[in-house]
Amino acid sequence: MKRLKILRIVFSVAFAVLLTLALLSHDPQQASWLGWTCRLQLLPAVLSLSAGVCLFWLAVTLFIGRIYCSTVCPLGVIQDLFGRIGKMLRRNRDGSLRLYRYSQAENRLRYVILGVVVICIMAGQMFLPEIIDPYFVFANLIDNLSGAVSDSMLGEVVLPGALGIAISAVTLVTVSALAFKNGRTFCNTICPVGSSLSVVSRISLLKLEIDPDLCTNCGRCEQECKASCINAKAHTIDYSRCVLCMNCTAACNDHAIRFSATRKRLSTPLMQQINRKVPQMTAGRPQQAVDASSTASDTRRS
Numbered sequence: 477m478k479r480l481k482i483l484r485i486v487f488s489v490a491f492a493v494l495l496t497l498a499l500l501s502h503d504p505q506q507a508s509w510l511g512w513t514c515r516l517q518l519l520p521a522v523l524s525l526s527a528g529v530c531l532f533w534l535a536v537t538l539f540i541g542r543i544y545c546s547t548v549c550p551l552g553v554i555q556d557l558f559g560r561i562g563k564m565l566r567r568n569r570d571g572s573l574r575l576y577r578y579s580q581a582e583n584r585l586r587y588v589i590l591g592v593v594v595i596c597i598m599a600g601q602m603f604l605p606e607i608i609d610p611y612f613v614f615a616n617l618i619d620n621l622s623g624a625v626s627d628s629m630l631g632e633v634v635l636p637g638a639l640g641i642a643i644s645a646v647t648l649v650t651v652s653a654l655a656f657k658n659g660r661t662f663c664n665t666i667c668p669v670g671s672s673l674s675v676v677s678r679i680s681l682l683k684l685e686i687d688p689d690l691c692t693n694c695g696r697c698e699q700e701c702k703a704s705c706i707n708a709k710a711h712t713i714d715y716s717r718c719v720l721c722m723n724c725t726a727a728c729n730d731h732a733i734r735f736s737a738t739r740k741r742l743s744t745p746l747m748q749q750i751n752r753k754v755p756q757m758t759a760g761r762p763q764q765a766v767d768a769s770s771t772a773s774d775t776r777r778s
């Protein structure tokens with residue numbers, strides 16, 4: 477499963493490079509074959525009422541979850557970079573490496589932010605959406621730095637000049653600092669695109685599942701989960717926050733995490749064995765099935 481992680485990283489970096497080239501491009505010829513990287517971005521698609529792109533991401537997320545966040549989002553790549561640096565440098569007080577840990581979702585905060593962003597868009601007030609949407613932040617910065625404001629191929633840059641650069645830079649520094657400190661915090665508490673996708677990814681058809689029969693409770697997957705959404709002890713994953721980075725599958729030496737359409741339960745739970753109906757043998761042939769626990773208490777009474 478390490479191959480999936482490598483594939484995911486290679487794809488996301490290549491996509492980010494193409495997207496950057498597209499934003500830097502002043503050449504319409506070049507823009508025509510790179511422009512798809514911009515058109516695949518979710519908020520621009522919503523704002524331009526591009527039903528095809530919106531339905532595409534809805535179907536993909538319903539099928540497999542938030543793969544958008546681990547492949548085509550430019551801020552996802554930047555967060556991964558700073559998260560990796562943070563992982564190497566973060567230390568506990570005793571000097572040991574500080575690894576990721578499961579934490580509860582900040583649902584109230586993220587859906588309040590999403591609600592405010594939706595209201596702003598409906599009211600035509602684009603300032604807030606454009607300073608926290610991942611694509612707009614990235615595009616604003618690149619276009620402003622390259623001087624492509626006037627001929628940006630999709631024409632989304634609405635915060636031109638020094639103000640645009642300053643606002644995008646502040647957002648990028650904040651996002652990077654959060655990633656350095658604790659992985660995908662921005663993705664799971666602030667980003668309106670991530671919050672929208674999380675509503676659908678909860679019910680995706682295919683999900684990463686921990687097989688409790690194979691799991692040895694080593695906890696490595698939880699320590700590698702940049703979204704802090706794996707509870708290794710409980711063998712559960714919060715799919716609303718999972719960004720499909722594949723760190724957990726690469727970390728699990730027991731091959732206990734796989735994509736599945738069904739929830740895997742322990743095949744022989746303890747209580748199931750205790751309360752199981754067991755056939756009683758009388759003179760070499762099975763008699764009626766009786767409950768093992770009641771048999772035990774009957775024996776004690778007699």
Ligand code: SF4
Nearest residue numbers: 545549552663667670
């Ligand atoms: S949650 Fe937002 S910032 Fe994070 S990867 Fe997804 S779209 Fe990008």
Ligand code: SF4
Nearest residue numbers: 691692694695697728
């Ligand atoms: S890494 Fe694998 S074996 Fe270890 S806790 Fe996670 S699922 Fe279980």
Ligand code: SF4
Nearest residue numbers: 701718719721722724
């Ligand atoms: S559960 Fe965590 S580590 Fe595994 S793919 Fe999702 S975000 Fe990545």
